[in-house]
């Protein structure tokens with residue numbers, strides 16, 4: 641009997657992608673979620689990022705969290721925004737996603753919303769560069785702490801070590817919520833598999849923070865090409881979905 645491959649085949653393959661990544665490579669599938677202005681900025685010149693998008697886009701972002709087993713941010717975002725990274729405005733999953741802080745040097749104090757572990761569990765991915773006193777304070781606040789290798793070619797924790805560690809803990813989908821420095825280093829490492837971009841009708845100018853941090857390709861020919869997979873209007877904002885191809889070279 642022939643099996644007919646219908647129009648839902650692409651959707652089915654896309655929803656299976658995190659599971660297949662985990663089975664085949666043992667690492668988490670990384671979805672980068674970014675809210676940005678029309679001119680590609682994720683925070684104003686004053687550093688403020690609340691709120692780039694409207695309510696419907698933010699609720700959609702919470703739905704993305706609800707289908708992820710872990711949700712992560714870099715140290716600067718933890719310091720600047722004091723995010724809760726919990727699931728709100730949508731039906732909560734039975735287990736809240738693990739909140740992941742990437743802080744290689746121990747800069748994020750154990751006092752912010754991410755260390756209210758009654759809300760959801762928290763994991764700090766750090767390196768030997770973080771002082772033992774800071775690691776103890778994180779643990780004292782109820783967070784788990786894992787010491788991984790430092791990145792070999794940029795700031796922070798080795799991105800490959802992070803996704804392998806999370807994969808080892810059964811995290812199929814890791815929602816990476818920024819900021820731009822973390823996003824840039826995961827893209828350069830070929831470790832962003834999908835991108836969900838919320839595009840807001842704002843213009844923030846060149847003094848505002850660009851969405852892709854660190855070095856980029858020398859020219860257009862070397863730029864990573866993303867495959868668009870969906871466009872959805874959410875109030876005044878647009879949600880744009882992309883898959884990334886990992887054979888593209890990024891300087």
Ligand SMILES: NC(=O)c1ccc[n+]([C@@H]2O[C@H](COP(=O)([O-])OP(=O)(O)OC[C@H]3O[C@@H](n4cnc5c(N)ncnc54)[C@H](OP(=O)(O)O)[C@@H]3O)[C@@H](O)[C@H]2O)c1
Nearest residue numbers: 675682689714715716717744796797818819820821822825
């Ligand atoms: N609109 C949005 O969607 C959105 C989302 C998030 C943030 N933001 C905004 O973005 C700004 C913060 O972004 P940011 O780029 O300055 O900082 P970031 O990406 O949040 O954090 C960067 C820091 O994280 C640490 N880190 C740990 N592992 C890393 C890795 N593998 N790669 C890179 N960094 C790693 C490094 O500090 P150590 O070397 O000390 O470890 C690094 O300096 C804030 O203004 C925030 O409001 C906007």
